[in-house]
Amino acid sequence: MEYQLQVNMGDILQCLSKAQSILSPQVGQHQLKVAYLAYRLAEELAFSTEERKKIFLAALVHDIGALSMKEKLELVDGRSKDTQTHALRGALLVRDFGPLQCTVPLIRCHHVAWANGAGSNWQGQPVPRGAHLLHLADSMCIRLPAQRNVLSQLPGTFAEMQAMSGSEFVPQQVAALENLIRKEYIWFDLAATNPLDRLPQWLMPVVGLSVDDMVRLAEIISHLIDFGSEFTSRHSAGVAKVAEHLASLSGFSADGCKKMLIAGYLHDLGKLAVNNAILEKDAALNTTEFNEVRAHTYYTYYLLDSIPEFGEIKQWAAYHHERLDGTGYPFHINGDFLPLGSRIMAVADTFTAIAEDRPYRKGVEANKTVDILRNMARRQVLDERLVELLIKNYETIDMLRQAAQRGAVRYYEDFFSSVKQADAE
Ligand SMILES: [Fe+2]
Ligand SMILES: [Fe+2]
Ligand SMILES: [Fe+2]
Numbered sequence: 001m002e003y004q005l006q007v008n009m010g011d012i013l014q015c016l017s018k019a020q021s022i023l024s025p026q027v028g029q030h031q032l033k034v035a036y037l038a039y040r041l042a043e044e045l046a047f048s049t050e051e052r053k054k055i056f057l058a059a060l061v062h063d064i065g066a067l068s069m070k071e072k073l074e075l076v077d078g079r080s081k082d083t084q085t086h087a088l089r090g091a092l093l094v095r096d097f098g099p100l101q102c103t104v105p106l107i108r109c110h111h112v113a114w115a116n117g118a119g120s121n122w123q124g125q126p127v128p129r130g131a132h133l134l135h136l137a138d139s140m141c142i143r144l145p146a147q148r149n150v151l152s153q154l155p156g157t158f159a160e161m162q163a164m165s166g167s168e169f170v171p172q173q174v175a176a177l178e179n180l181i182r183k184e185y186i187w188f189d190l191a192a193t194n195p196l197d198r199l200p201q202w203l204m205p206v207v208g209l210s211v212d213d214m215v216r217l218a219e220i221i222s223h224l225i226d227f228g229s230e231f232t233s234r235h236s237a238g239v240a241k242v243a244e245h246l247a248s249l250s251g252f253s254a255d256g257c258k259k260m261l262i263a264g265y266l267h268d269l270g271k272l273a274v275n276n277a278i279l280e281k282d283a284a285l286n287t288t289e290f291n292e293v294r295a296h297t298y299y300t301y302y303l304l305d306s307i308p309e310f311g312e313i314k315q316w317a318a319y320h321h322e323r324l325d326g327t328g329y330p331f332h333i334n335g336d337f338l339p340l341g342s343r344i345m346a347v348a349d350t351f352t353a354i355a356e357d358r359p360y361r362k363g364v365e366a367n368k369t370v371d372i373l374r375n376m377a378r379r380q381v382l383d384e385r386l387v388e389l390l391i392k393n394y395e396t397i398d399m400l401r402q403a404a405q406r407g408a409v410r411y412y413e414d415f416f417s418s419v420k421q422a423d424a425e
Contacts, residue, residue: 007214007309009099009207013060014196015303016221022273022299023069029193030076030141035059036195038137040186042130044176055130057207058103062110062134065089067227069276078142083111088422092415093223097216099207110134113168132170136161136177139168141190150187211258218265223411225268228276237408238356238401240264242390243316243348245400249389250340260341263316267345270299270318282359297321298330316341320349325380335380343383347373347390350382352401366394 014032021028038059042052065086066072074080091108094100109131112122120127143157144150158181165174180186189198209217222236240261247260271279274296278289285293301318304310319333319342326334333342354372357363364372370391377384390397 006208007307009057009209009217010060010196011307012209012217012221013057014194015306016064016224016272017060018306019269019272019299019303020069020072023275024073026145027069027072027076029195031060031063032194032196033141033190034062034134034137036190036199037141037180037186038134039199040180041133041137041173041176044179045133045173047130051130053207054102055106055133057100058106058110058130059134059137061090061094061100061103062087062107062138063090064093064224065091065107067224076142076145078139085419085423087111089415089419092418093220097213097220099209099213099217106131106134110138114166114170116166129170129173133173136169136173139164140177144187144190148191150191151184154181154187211255211262215258215261215265218262221269222265223408223415225271226408227412228280232279233412234405234408235352235356236265236268237404238352239267239345239348241400241404242352242397243344245393245397246344246348246386246390247341249393250344250386252341259313260316260344263313263341263345264348266304266313267300267317267320267349268296269303270296270301273299273303294321294329301331312339312341315339316345320345322346323381324383328381335383343386347382347386350376351390351397355398355401356405366398370394 017028017031019028035056039052039056042055047055063072063075063086065088066075067086067089071080071086075083075086087108087110091104094107095104105125105128109122109125109127112119112127112131112135114120114132119132140157140161143160144153158178161169161177162174165171189195192198219237219240222240223233226232226234226236241264243264244257244261247257252260274292278285278292281289297318297320301314304314304317307314316339319328319331319338322328322331322333322338322342323346324335324338324343326332328346351369351373354369355363355366373382373387373390376382377387
């Protein structure tokens, strides 16, 4: 039987929202709120359990295609003029990931107006009713930002929504919303920091992911981390591949190597919580900026901490700036306590960062890279045995790194060119 990592996909998607909450609580909580409300609406409309689950998952990632914080803020503020691009990008991002494939039409169409029935088809495709439901839940959450005194705002907000019944929203679904308006607990739930905590556990759809599914999902998340610019678009792909290979050379089991690959894709997850302008800066950082960057591994740890099955992956991913002599950050864990997986990640991250092209310089050549790594091993920054293992297999490892990074750049280019193409059509 295939080994299941049995991770609740809901937990992982929530973890992404939490990452965004650190920069903007409004943005981070938006998807959680929409997921809660869409779920309750689907329940009110007596949709099947399967369909509720699908709508819930789609809602949790509906704005995943909004890549910059600016774009996200405009969407949750209702100021966005172009609502289709992020919907298309979102659909492209999850398209090849089996467990989320069923959500693609919902994500793609979550801003399609009902238009008195004409909206049941769009661009030659049928629009699922779940997509219209998502649109309704999304718009309601955008119009109801208040955390306090939510009940007093309901009549006015609902009147605005009702005025768009038929034109923007499906009348039957607006009627279901009206039924929910009478139930106070729904709106108190929605105002909670994490409304999903208010769904009883047995209601929360659990989707078990296999290790391979998890690898795929981690790769998709790595695109979100790295997509800020073409130069960073390949970093995590390189680190993941190098770490996986070093793990296999160090005798990790096949599953262990895949877990290392996942950890590699997610090692910079905390960067989602760091201001993009600093991460993209192509010059030396000042102290204030560097202090902000230092937070990224702390957030990687804290974000992965909410996924109970990720104990090891979390340590391997989040300790990549710790040093054997205890002078790394943020936990100052020294060589006596640093797990082998974390040391591997530190070597893979350092090697990749040196060898890859950067916006302000070309990648460092092999001889010099070897010198730098050996020097770091001597200074107790990196594990000497692992550094020598990498050097011994330099050619293979560098080839794997380059292939993985070329793949990531290709993905980046294809992704943005298909968005452009669809725009032109
Ligand atoms: Fe949206
Ligand atoms: Fe890092
Ligand atoms: Fe990194």
